Amino acid sequence: MTVRQPHPAATAFAARRHGLLIDGRTQPALGGETLEVFDPARGRLIAVVPRGRRLDIDLAVQAARTSFEDERWRGLPADGRGRVLWRFAELVDAHAEELADLDILNNGMTEELAGWIVAAGASWLRAYAGLTTRILGKNASAAISGGGLDIHAYTAAEPIGVAGLILPWNAPIGSFLNKVGPALAAGCSCVVKPAENTPLTALRLGELALEAGVPPGVVNVVPGFGDAGQALVDHPDVDKISFTGSTAVGKHIVRSASDNLKRVTLELGGKSACIVFDDADLDVAIPTAADAIFKNTGQNCLAGSRLFVQEGSIDAVVSGLADIARGIRIGSGFDPAAQMGPIISEKQLARVMDYVAAGQAEGAELVAGGRRREGDGYFAEPTIFRNAGANSRIYREEVFGPVLVVTPFSDTGEVIKAANDSRYGLGGGVFTCDLNKAHRVAARLRTGNVWVNTYGLLHSAMPFGGIKESGWGSEMGQEGMEAFLQTKSVFVHLRA
Numbered sequence: 001m002t003v004r005q006p007h008p009a010a011t012a013f014a015a016r017r018h019g020l021l022i023d024g025r026t027q028p029a030l031g032g033e034t035l036e037v038f039d040p041a042r043g044r045l046i047a048v049v050p051r052g053r054r055l056d057i058d059l060a061v062q063a064a065r066t067s068f069e070d071e072r073w074r075g076l077p078a079d080g081r082g083r084v085l086w087r088f089a090e091l092v093d094a095h096a097e098e099l100a101d102l103d104i105l106n107n108g109m110t111e112e113l114a115g116w117i118v119a120a121g122a123s124w125l126r127a128y129a130g131l132t133t134r135i136l137g138k139n140a141s142a143a144i145s146g147g148g149l150d151i152h153a154y155t156a157a158e159p160i161g162v163a164g165l166i167l168p169w170n171a172p173i174g175s176f177l178n179k180v181g182p183a184l185a186a187g188c189s190c191v192v193k194p195a196e197n198t199p200l201t202a203l204r205l206g207e208l209a210l211e212a213g214v215p216p217g218v219v220n221v222v223p224g225f226g227d228a229g230q231a232l233v234d235h236p237d238v239d240k241i242s243f244t245g246s247t248a249v250g251k252h253i254v255r256s257a258s259d260n261l262k263r264v265t266l267e268l269g270g271k272s273a274c275i276v277f278d279d280a281d282l283d284v285a286i287p288t289a290a291d292a293i294f295k296n297t298g299q300n301c302l303a304g305s306r307l308f309v310q311e312g313s314i315d316a317v318v319s320g321l322a323d324i325a326r327g328i329r330i331g332s333g334f335d336p337a338a339q340m341g342p343i344i345s346e347k348q349l350a351r352v353m354d355y356v357a358a359g360q361a362e363g364a365e366l367v368a369g370g371r372r373r374e375g376d377g378y379f380a381e382p383t384i385f386r387n388a389g390a391n392s393r394i395y396r397e398e399v400f401g402p403v404l405v406v407t408p409f410s411d412t413g414e415v416i417k418a419a420n421d422s423r424y425g426l427g428g429g430v431f432t433c434d435l436n437k438a439h440r441v442a443a444r445l446r447t448g449n450v451w452v453n454t455y456g457l458l459h460s461a462m463p464f465g466g467i468k469e470s471g472w473g474s475e476m477g478q479e480g481m482e483a484f485l486q487t488k489s490v491f492v493h494l495r496a
């Protein structure tokens with residue numbers, strides 16, 4: 001295995017003495033505590049960052065609140081905010097290798113995926129730069145006064161205020177830019193709480209935002225554990241929480257946020273179904289279904305972790321998938337030939353292996369994989385089960401690892417029912433060459449996103465979000481920015 005060295009700037013950044021980023025300054029945590037950051041491909045310590053607690057969150061929220069109230073950011077002309085966001089995107093592009101390598105180091109993802117996320121993240125920022133001048137209201141004067149026009153009435157879209165942005169570890173750069181971009185476009189100030197496992201790129205992106213011209217105090221970054229996230233959720237001066245992570249924590253956030261009814265956007269888990277009909281092009285369906293589950297080592301909210309295959313194609317699809325799974329090169333993201341990286345942590349790997357054991361104990365047939373790789377790092381094999389019981393844990397629960405469950409079906413009605421029989425509703429994949437069937441099935445899937453003859457495409461022009469227990473609201477697209485805006489209605493009585 002030829003493993004290349006990380007970009008020197010990434011290595012240097014990881015080794016730096018880190019601080020919390022509050023009010024444009026780097027500072028230690030008030031309690032002096034730290035948290036250790038690991039490279040999951042080698043299981044080695046790569047950085048130590050301060051651990052923010054409630055008092056640090058208080059300081060960060062205060063900085064964000066002050067910057068919001070004095071209008072140093074929201075008060076800029078929209079085009080001015082757009083220019084800064086565009087510069088931020090250019091800085092992300094200019095530091096693409098450093099940023100990608102920091103996430104390979106810290107998250108373990110492949111070079112290809114890390115490169116895609118950085119480039120996509122920069123393009124999302126540019127899209128939000130353009131949206132700053134598309135924050136529009138409506139004029140209802142004619143509806144109210146008719147021809148008389150004695151009432152001038154309009155709506156104004158205003159930034160919600162201080163946003164608490166709580167990030168997961170599975171796509172650190174993507175989730176940072178996907179939340180900070182629209183929050184800034186809307187004119188909000190924010191406090192970012194990255195995942196305990198992956199704080200590095202958030203700290204670096206916070207610096208780049210400052211360098212781009214985002215005023216101090218507008219983007220604050222406080223690494224910490226769940227208690228720091230909880231402090232943001234509880235804080236009376238935080239107006240909005242945007243959270244990506246587990247459904248369990250998402251529900252907890254909703255309960256906590258009910259105290260002051262702050263706005264909440266939730267991007268949670270999934271158990272998404274891909275459906276392969278007999279009339280599908282299997283040369284497309286098989287590699288796409290494999291990618292849907294194994295990309296990012298299955299640590300993907302939209303992972304296609306349930307695969308339904310029509311009876312006439314099941315053997316061909318299962319054997320094609322098993323060949324792909326057995327051929328996948330597992331390794332460090334710094335091995336350019338690696339196709340699947342490690343699991344984020346020892347703890348998460350243990351969780352995935354526990355699901356694999358449960359699958360076998362519950363009687364599912366193991367078709368490929370099923371083992372962890374011995375040696376350094378937290379690697380699991382791409383794993384495929386067939387015929388898992390409809391009530392078994394691997395069939396129903398989100399594994400968040402490279403574990404696929406394949407189930408046969410006979411007709412369209414049956415498979416729609418089975419696909420929709422989940423507490424989640426994030427993604428759905430449909431593979432067919434029949435245009436009518438494609439649209440009809442897409443319409444009947446109870447999910448926030450559907451892909452036909454492809455899977456997992458994301459674009460700044462399209463909103464992304466889940467229904468049922470996959471979450472509330474959308475990210476990306478115009479909707480992604482509207483999640484950080486609120487509406488004010490203004491009535492003006494005009495004198496005759």
Ligand code: NAP
Nearest residue numbers: 167168194195196225226229230245246249268269301400
């Ligand atoms: P998680 O616990 O939901 O973490 C997500 C974020 O929320 C992290 O920053 C986390 O901090 C923070 N957090 C934890 N408890 C909190 C609380 N009470 N209030 C506010 N914030 C809190 O998820 P995880 O531990 O990273 O992963 C566990 C499972 O979640 C995975 O196995 C997977 O099923 C799911 N997951 C889903 C997604 C997705 O994109 N939908 C992403 C990641 C994980 P810490 O990092 O310190 O825990």
Ligand code: MG
Nearest residue numbers: 196226246249
């Ligand atoms: Mg957690």
